[in-house]
Amino acid sequence: CRTTSMEPEWISHVDTSTPGVVRIKAFGKMKVDAALITTMDEIKSYQDGRGPKQLLNAAQLPGIVGTAWGMADWHYGYGLPIGGVVATDVNHGDQGGSISPGAVGFDINCGVRAVALNVTVDEIPNLGKLASRLNGRIPAGGSGKGGINITEQQLESVLQGGLSELETIDVSSYHSKGTIESDGIFEIDEVSISERAKKRGLRALGTLGSGNHFLELQRVSEIADEETSRAWGVESDQVIAMIHSGSRGLGHQVCSDHIHNLEMRLKQRDGCWVDEEWGYELPDRQLAAAPIHSKQGQAYLNDMKTAANYAFTNRAVLSHRLFLGLKAELGDVVDMSTIYDVSHNIAKLEDHQVHGVKCTCVVHRKGATRAFSGDNMTTHEVYKQTGQPVLVPGDMGRGSWIMAGPVNEQNIAFGSACHGAGRAMSRTVARNTIDPIKQKNELDEQGVIVHAATKNILSEEAPAAYKNVDNVIENTYAAKLARPIIRLEPIAVIKG
DSSP: OOOTTHHHHHHTTEEOOSTTOEEEOOOTTOSSEEEESSOHHHHHHSTTSHHHHHHHHHTTSTTEEEEEEEEEEEEOOSSSOEEEEEEEETTSTTTOSEEOGGGTOSSTTOEEEEEEEEEEGGGOSOHHHHHHHHHHHSOOSSSOTTOOOOOHHHHHHHHHHGGGGGGGGTOOOOOOTTSBGGGGOOOOSOOOOOHHHHHHHHTTTTOOOSTTOEEEEEEEEEESOHHHHHHTTOOTTEEEEEEEEOOHHHHHHHHHHHHHHHHTTOEEETTEEEETTTTEEESOGGGOOEETTSHHHHHHHHHHHHHHHHHHHHHHHHHHHHHHHHHHHHOTTOOEEEEEEEESSEEEEEEEEETTEEEEEEEEEESEEEOOOTTSTTSOGGGTTTOOEEEEEEETTTEEEEEEOOSSSOOTTTSEEEOSOOBSSOHHHHHHHSOHHHHHHHHHHHTOEEEESSHHHHHHTOGGGBOOHHHHHHHHHHTTSOEEEEEEEEEEEEEO
16 A cells, blocks of 8 residues: 555556557556546646645545546646546445545535626626625625524525525525536435534625635637537627625534544554555545445444535525626616536546446545537436536636536546646745736736735635636646636636
């Protein structure tokens, strides 16, 4: 299980015969290959090499099938790199393949909702005033303060029913059938998350959070696929709003609770982390996992879905607050509709072809999105002719993209694609090297209005702290995971 010498060793196992893919053939205790949507030059120049090592570790998860994937925006994370996609066979062994909370992430169902406004930039009389009004209505920051007032009973309803319970909390819907992944509802057995998790979620509903979470007004600056753009009702210069947030402290607590319980079971032996009951040998404690059909595996799956329902509702409340702010500034003429709402950090039971054989898998996507094809049986009728929208926020200086899954045939990465630009430097490095005042001035000169909760955010979230989103899109397209549809240029940003 020791991985200290793996970096020089894995380079000798690289296969680059597939365009856009650096495949690392399985060796040592790896059960499957690992593959990164990148180039060798990018790998060699990127950070400190810990991300690929994490992916090789994940290739040892019990019951893993296919390939352990790192999307084009991959970077170092907790256990599994951000941008990681791994799948385990639910029929593996006596209790099924493993499910790992660390391979899902702490911000359960962190995701993005993109809504189209019925206005162009030129039709907004005073963008600065609008941005200020939205900043006042959209709470941002790490505290969780500023959420809508709900009772414990209303919270229970949201945790149980997700977007089906919007009326319970007096929030309007701005989406139509099929435009929210899983329709915004995960069926659960019961609400069994900890009281601490509930307490953290009680006052945070309708808040952005901190870090890379944001609300951004964007202008459609380029249309790469006119036919698909028309099908989605999107035109040049139209204003799109992206909302990036998740399950806030509630989801973080759910993940922490389950990771703690699973890590406590592990014993260190000869450089491995061993769970004696299940016979698990893991190279990294952060990949602590349970068999999907075990009591612990089912408990995590249920609680993860509960937190995911909260996250769907959180983005819906943020959409409601956005609309009220738009209406207050622009009047009754303004309208908006959801293009798509996609999950990033989630584990889902899905059917895939693995080496030509149908497999029901637990697909972990951590900082990765579904990019389902139009002909996939689970893709909603709305997107059968275009493929599912894939929302790819970049940075607040260079822009974002909306891609689409293939029209036909699911892609090779369990129908997955990137979820953003991906970090090029850590937050610590960014804080120490990027001057926040200078960064604010540069964005002002570009015409991008930014409201940030702290000065540190301006450094941590600076464009230079991220990979160039255009390169990420090119790599994703080269690997045939998704295709570019619409490029978006930032005009106003609210950051936590």
